[in-house]
Amino acid sequence: MxxxxxxxxxxxxxxxxxxxxxxxxxxxxxxxxxxxxxxxxxxxxxxxxxxxxxxxxxxxxxxxxxxxxxxxxxxxxxxxxxxxxxIWNYEKIGAPFKEGDYTYYYKNNGLQAQSVLYRTNNKTKTTEVFLDPNKFSEKGTTSLSSLSFNKKGNLAAYSISEGGSDWNKIIILDAVTKKQIDETLVDVKFSGIAWQGDEGFYYSSYDKPKEGTVLSGMTDKHKVYYHKLGTKQSADQLIFGGEKTPRRYLGAYLSEDERYLIISAANATNGNEVFIKDLKKGGDFVQINSGFDINASIVDTDGDNLYIFTDKDAPNMRLVKTTIQNPAPETWKDVIPETENVLGISGGGGYFFATYMIDAIDQVKQFDKNGKLIREISLPGKGNVGGFGGKKSEKELYYSFSNYITPGTTYKFNADSGKSEIYQKPKVKxxxxxxxxxxxxxxxxxxxxxxxxxxxxxxxxxxxxxxxxxxxxxxxxxxxxxxxxxxxxxxxxxxxxxxxxxxxxxxxxxxxxxxxxxxxxxxxxxxxxxxxxxxxxxxxxxxxxxxxxxxxxxxxxxxxxxxxxxxxxxxxxxxxxxxxxxxxxxxxxxxxxxxxxxxxxxxxxxxxxxxxxxxxxxxxxxxxxxxxxxxxxxxxxxxxxxxxxxxxxxxxxxxxxxxxxxxxxxxxxxxxxxxxxxxxxxxxxxxxxxxxxxxxxxxxxxx
Structure with a gap:
């Protein structure tokens, strides 16, 4: 230095x-x-x-x-x-991700208030700014909270936080032209954005507290809405939650093939229920587990098969498999069983990546969809690993590695060959x-x-x-x-x-x-x-x-x-x-x-x-x-x-x-x-x- x-x-x-x-x-x-x-x-x-x-x-x-x-x-x-x-003044580049005809990535030149989202046209190889949060407000205090594209990549919706508030707004774009195409949704809190086709998306929010009580009023009944493009937010359909099924935290997401709408419902930060609706066949939500004694999330689907990551009968977590016809916990079968070390799961390229935490240090193993070990991933040292997520069709995945004395480095990983190479190493002093x-x-x-x-x-x-x-x-x-x-x-x-x-x-x-x-x-x-x-x-x-x-x-x-x-x-x-x-x-x-x-x-x-x-x-x-x-x-x-x-x-x-x-x-x-x-x-x-x-x-x- x-x-x-x-x-x-x-x-x-x-x-x-x-x-x-x-x-x-x-x-x-x-x-x-x-x-x-x-x-x-x-x-x-x-x-x-x-x-x-x-x-x-x-x-x-x-x-x-x-x-x-x-x-x-x-x-x-x-x-x-x-x-x-x-020391802060160095270029920071995030892992790229593909949506439609573009490859997107975040970059901060060094001291910019917020990172900028760029994109490169996969055909012409030209690069342009897609979203610059530094222009959202004069002092850079309005930030980009989340971003979601529809499956085709031609539509996008992003949420912003003003002054660090958990209350967000959602802005909807034609992703090709970058033009706003719908009204801005307001008073959105603790929400994802889950697109269904080209017509709309699911999001979550609460009734906003009365004026003057934003920092004190309770927000305890979450609601999942469906917003159809071209309609007013006031007309958005209540899908789940509210007075009928009161839950404090609700998250809605779709399976990658958009066949299933999945709801995670919880009243506390530990323990949740899972509900699933087969959009292909129609009908009501099916409740997979009841009560809040376990944690469970559907991390992948394959036709009628559901893959669930859970701590049921497994304090250190396990990955199980069941079917949409009978998804009750009694039917769950191990794909990656519990071990003595805490398990984390991500998926990409048609594989599962199991991250085991051993005395707070990560070890990563790659499995196929049947739970067969493909390989242990060779890491550059002892530290913390994140990534390995992506679409099933993408064989090039990315992961990051860092520890207390190693600046975070991004690696490109081939899911079939297992080969890793440095994608971006920061030039920190x-x-x-x-x-x-x-x-x-x-x-x-x-x-x-x-x-x-x-x-x-x-x-x-x-x-x-x-x-x-x-x-x-x-x-x-x-x-x-x-x-x-x-x-x-x-x-x-x-x-x-x-x-x-x-x-x-x-x-x-x-x-x-x-x-x-x-x-x-x-x-x-x-x-x-x-x-x-x-x-x-x-x-x-x-x-x-x-x-x-x-x-x-x-x-x-x-x-x-x-x-x-x-x-x-x-x-x-x-x-x-x-x-x-x-x-x-x-x-x-x-x-x-x-x-x-x-x-x-x-x-x-x-x-x-x-x-x-x-x-x-x-x-x-x-x-x-x-x-x-x-x-x-x-x-x-x-x-x-x-x-x-x-x-x-x-x-x-x-x-x-x-x-x-x-x-x-x-x-x-x-x-x-x-x-x-x-x-x-x-x-x-x-x-x-x-x-x-x-x-x-x-x-x-x-x-």
């Missing part, structure tokens, strides 16, 4: 917050709201911050100004912005040979062995003085696998350590690992995270004064709960877009769907007591010294509403005993995270890195 590291030798480090000052925080309106659960009164003094009221808006503006004033005093903040901008990525196993409080990846620059001394970010998630069956980030590259280049434990609640070891971090076992997640921090400190990687806790969304809860349980564990904390009020999370937008992982305060007294015992908002104690904290949220986050972060920030600012600052960093015109403009992402991460180093006592750049 062409910049100098910013860390100084140990001799010039000194205690954090060298511009120490008495913090005078903005004052939020404090009320006397009290809720009663099973005879227990619970105060909620900052309830007003849930509302989009004028006092809340004023407080938000004051918090934004306060955070910016504090961050602006960090002498090397702009230098870190420059470093991030420099980063040399993997200069870094170490090692996996260790540590013991949690209850004796459970937990894996962790630790990444740092070669030659790092384990003297306890290395700035370290401990990052994790721990929920919703999400697996944290090795992947490259230019932000982490800057952190490591400057002498930092980046550590990621694969704690319970994730999917790294299947359903049992996930369930071990849910409901009345949720504290296992926090204990695993705490044990990871203690391991790093005991082995000399870092110490309390040089450790930062970081996580987003459910990971924001992880950080919030950890810092209130163990305020002495780390110097810095970054709860990002977190679920922080565990007594009321299910009252907002789609929050009730998270109850499989969390349980709710209304379930029973035992569940209420358990939630209250770790809910970050309810466990900030007067007279406690909490870590230097930067709470990260966005004003348009309608998934994990910003009120979580607002209330937690107000509690911390009111009760913080010591001079460690409590910042509430609020991004304007942004949502939960997806689709943000490049400059927004760079700005946030520059603030995160500079705040962490500053609070750890780093005084100035190494000139």
């Amino acid at each position: 062409n910049f100098k590291p910013i860390l100084l030798t140990a001799g010039v480090l000194f205690s954090a917050n060298f511009f120490a000052q008495k913090m005078t925080y903005p004052k939020a309106i404090k009320g006397n709201q009290t809720d009663t659960y099973f005879g227990t009164a619970v105060a909620d003094p900052y309830r007003d911050l849930e509302n989009d009221s004028e006092p809340t808006k004023k407080w938000v503006d004051e918090e934004v100004a306060f955070s910016q004033r504090y961050l602006s005093q960090i002498p090397y903040r702009q230098d870190i912005v420059k470093q991030l901008t420099d 980063f040399n993997p040979e200069d870094y170490v990525s090692e996996q260790v196993f540590y013991t949690s409080k209850d004796g459970t062995k937990v894996p962790m990846m630790i990444n740092y620059k070669k030659g790092t001394k384990l003297d306890g003085k290395n700035p370290t970010i401990l990052y994790s998630y721990g929920g919703f069956n999400v697996s944290l696998q090795p992947s490259f980030s230019v932000v982490n590259a800057i952190w490591m280049e400057n002498g930092g350590i980046y550590a990621v434990p694969n704690i319970r609640g994730g999917g790294e070891y299947g359903k049992k690992w996930h369930d071990a971090g849910t409901k009345m076992q949720k504290k296992n997640v926090f204990e695993d995270f705490i044990a990871a921090g203690e391991y790093l400190q005991s082995k000399g990687y870092t110490s309390k004064e040089y450790m930062a806790l970081s996580g987003r969304s459910n990971g924001g809860l992880l950080v919030g709960a950890t810092m209130t349980m163990r305020p002495d564990l780390a110097k810095v904390a970054f709860p990002g877009v977190g679920v922080l009020d565990m007594l009321r999370y299910n009252k907002f937008t789609a929050g009730a769907g998270w109850s499989y992982d969390y349980g709710t305060a209304e379930d029973n007294k035992e569940m209420f007591d358990y939630l209250k015992s770790y809910s970050p908002v309810h466990n900030v104690k007067e007279g406690t010294c909490y870590p230097s904290t930067m709470i990260i949220t966005s004003d348009h986050d309608d998934r994990v509403v910003p009120a979580h972060s607002f209330k937690f920030g107000a509690e911390l600012q009111e009760k913080q005993k010591c001079e460690n600052p409590i910042l509430v960093r609020i991004e304007k015109n942004a949502g939960h995270g997806a689709g943000r403009a490049t400059d927004q992402v760079i700005s946030e991460n520059a603030d995160l890195i500079s705040f962490a180093l500053y609070e750890m006592g780093i005084k100035k750049l190494n000139k």
